[in-house]
Amino acid sequence: MSSHQTTQTMKPATAAKKLGVYLPATPAAFQEGVVSRAELTALQADPPEWLRELRANGPHPRPVVAERLGVSIAGLARGGVTEALTTEQIEELRRERPEWLEKERATQAEVRKEGARLKNLKREKEAGQG
Structure with missing residues (x-):
């Protein structure tokens, strides 16, 4: 049964x-x-x-493209990237370093830095109350 x-x-x-x-x-x-x-x-x-091949060569969905380029999904859209990209296309963008990509990487770095600062601030606040 x-x-x-x-x-x-x-x-x-x-x-x-x-x-x-x-x-x-x-x-x-x-x-x-x-x-x-x-x-x-x-x-x-x-x-x-087929899954190993897709993960290695793509086409990759936008979240994966954004992660590999070090930008946000919104940053991809601002840069005009709205479709899935292959690994080769991602590598080409890395080599060419278009202005939008450099700007979005800098923005993403600032977002991460601010997130880390806020996390530390919260940790210090909690340590002070304990």
Whole structure:
């Protein structure tokens, strides 16, 4: 007899997001089905060739592109990057260092610096109250 426990599933878009890949570049079977938690775990633990290839060469979704370029997703949009990019295209942008990319990297660095400052301030405040 099988148990009556229902298997948690997710839409392909959710699974692709969790895997850090661009959904339209995944195989049709992945795009058209549903993915169980167990399948997602298996894909993460032992990625098939198509997943390894997508992670290595893309096209990559915007969050991955932003991370690899060291900018925010909004910064990508301000720079005119609205589509998924391949690893080669990302590397090309790094080499060319367009003005918008340098500006957005500087902005992102300031945001991180301010975040760290606020975190330290909060830590000092909590230490002072304890």
